[in-house]
Structure formats: C-alpha cells, structure tokens
C-alpha cells in the first residue's frame with residue numbers, strides 16, 4: 001500500500017529545508033503547496049506576527065469523500081530545534097540521519113511525511129473518508145507557541161492525533177500540566193566589609209527559601225525544579241537582588257496548585273524572616289513572584305473514542321497499540337485545553353534534539369499504514 005520511494009522522497013525534501021523555530025517561512029511555503037496538490041484547502045492563521053515567526057500555523061481542510069463522520073484533526077509541528085542550518089538528510093540501509101553537525105528534523109517531519117503519504121494513498125486508492133483537518137503549528141519547540149496562538153475558530157474537529165513522539169504503534173493519552181515560576185528577591189545593598197549590618201542579602205534569603213522547599217520528585221504524579229539562579233554584583237557587596245527560575249509539573253491539577261503555592265510560600269516566608277533594624281525601622285527582604293501557566297493537563301480517558309479508534313485501526317493491521325503516559329507537555333496539551341480530545345501518536349523519530357537524530361523508513365511505512373487505517377475507520 002505504502003509507496004516507500006515516494007515516502008522517502010517526501011521526507012528528504014522536507015528534511016532538507018532548515019526550519020528552526022521562528023524561521024519556518026520556507027517549510028511553510030513548501031507545505032502549503034504540497035497540501036494544495038493533495039486537494040486540501042489551506043489557511044495560514046495570524047499566529048506568525050504575534051510569535052515573531054516567518055509563518056503562521058497552517059490549517060488544512062480536506063472535505064469528506066464518501067463517508068459521513070465527525071471531523072478528525074491530524075497535527076504536527078513544522079519547526080525544529082537547532083542546529084538546523086545546512087541540514088542534509090542521508091538515507092543509508094533504510095535509516096535516515098543527518099549528514100553533519102545538525103539535527104535531522106525527523107521531529108516532526110517524520111510525522112508530516114507520514115501524513116502526506118497517507119493522503120497520497122487515500123487519493124490513489126480513492127478510499128472513502130470523513131472530513132479531515134491537518135494542523136501544522138509553528139514554534140512548538142520554544143514553548144508550544146504556535147498551538148497557544150492558534151485561531152481555534154478555524155478548527156471544527158473535537159478529536160485529534162498529534163504525530164509527535166518516538167516509537168511506533170504507540171500513543172500517549174496523559175501528560176502533565178505545568179507552571180513556570182520566577183522569583184525576584186529584593187534585599188538591601190550594603191558594603192560587605194564596612195557596614196554589613198545595614199544589608200539584607202538576597203542570596204541568603206534565597207538559600208533559606210530553597211532549603212525549606214520540597215523539590216525533585218514530589219510524588220508519583222508531581223515534580224518540581226529550580227533551574228536557574230542569577231544575582232549579586234561583587235564579593236564585597238551584600239547582594240540586593242537575586243532571580244530564581246523554576247517549574248512544577250503534575251498529572252493532577254490540584255497537586256500542581258499545591259506545589260506551586262508551597263514554592264511561593266517558601267520564598268515569602270524566607271523574605272519575611274529576613275530583616276534588619278535601620279534608623280528605628282524594620283527593613284524586610286521582599287519577593288516578587290511570577291507564576292505562568294505553561295500548559296494545561298492532558299488526560300484523555302482510557303476508553304475515549306480517539307483511543308479506541310487507534311486501537312481498532314491497529315487491530316485491523318494485526319498490531320497491539322501501546323497506550324502510555326508522558327512526562328512533558330506538547331501541542332496536544334494545548335489542543336486538549338481547547339476541547340479537542342487529542343492523543344499523541346508515535347512517528348518513529350528517535351534520538352531527537354541531538355545531531356544523532358534518526359528515523360527508519362520501515363517505521364515511517366508502519367505509521368503511514370496505521371494512519372490510513374485510522375482515517376478510514378474514523
């Protein structure tokens with residue numbers, strides 16, 4: 001069913017176009033043309049301007065052909081991580097890698113090529129299918145920016161597949177929600193040798209706060225981390241400012257709230273407890289807290305329609321589909337947050353976010369076959 005040569009040629013063409021986040025112009029133009037050739041109606045939304053990217057998100061609609069059912073969304077992202085410039089895909093013994101010191105971009109172009117091949121097969125065999133929407137986002141790798149800015153009024157689907165993880169015959173139905181946290185601790189500057197008693201060390205406040213904080217693996221569903229710390233000016237100055245950045249994640253929204261509050265409390269308490277008396281006045285350290293909801297929870301039920309659809313399509317091909325949980329957020333979290341019940345489908349991509357990135361032709365063939373089956377049973 002799958003035309004291996006056509007699939008390889010498609011993947012090679014896409015992979016050879018460098019498309020790091022924000023510089024998606026060329027890959028976007030290529031994909032617009034390619035999906036139009038396949039009979040899709042392509043809309044580019046306004047996310048590009050807001051994101052500072054060369055392109056917006058693509059929303060490609062394919063009308064139903066001889067089958068009535070609810071629309072199904074297939075999503076992928078067109079950007080890659082760096083290094084991407086000068087990328088040259090190499091195919092050797094059924095394995096795609098990059099030629100040099102760049103990523104291959106199989107994340108997420110393996111998924112895009114698999115979708116294109118599935119549409120080629122649908123057309124070639126004149127297979128009946130319901131309405132389909134392909135959503136190709138920008139800037140996934142720099143914080144799910146395209147999915148967050150997507151114009152959801154253009155999407156009709158209430159269910160979807162995001163082709164964006166490793167492995168094949170594998171879906172992810174659960175992923176955590178996350179907050180980004182930033183704490184700016186303000187102390188009081190003073191000369192460390194002449195008048196240290198007139199200073200409040202922001203670094204000391206931070207260390208007190210962190211010492212009291214639960215971090216790392218909080219429970220089987222929740223993690224937390226402080227990842228950066230910047231502050232101070234010189235060894236002879238009591239530091240008046242330090243900025244600490246971190247995150248918290250959980251598969252339970254309430255636990256995320258709880259952990260976030262705990263981290264905020266630790267900083268606020270430490271600031272309250274750090275004071276000096278100056279000219280009859282008490283001077284406290286203070287803390288400015290910023291909590292940004294990074295992405296919402298993704299929790300698609302085990303018996304949800306979209307999970308059953310993939311399982312049944314797998315069964316028709318004699319395959320067992322693994323249903324798993326993930327530790328990180330992706331565009332699928334954002335889609336679920338907007339009421340589109342979306343699971344993530346393995347594309348065969350491997351060793352992503354490294355110059356060792358790779359994907360086998362066999363795996364891409366397997367995913368294309370599964371996609372056709374999913375679309376025909378949707």
Ligand SMILES: [Zn+2]
Nearest residue numbers: 077107108164
């Ligand atoms: Zn990806």
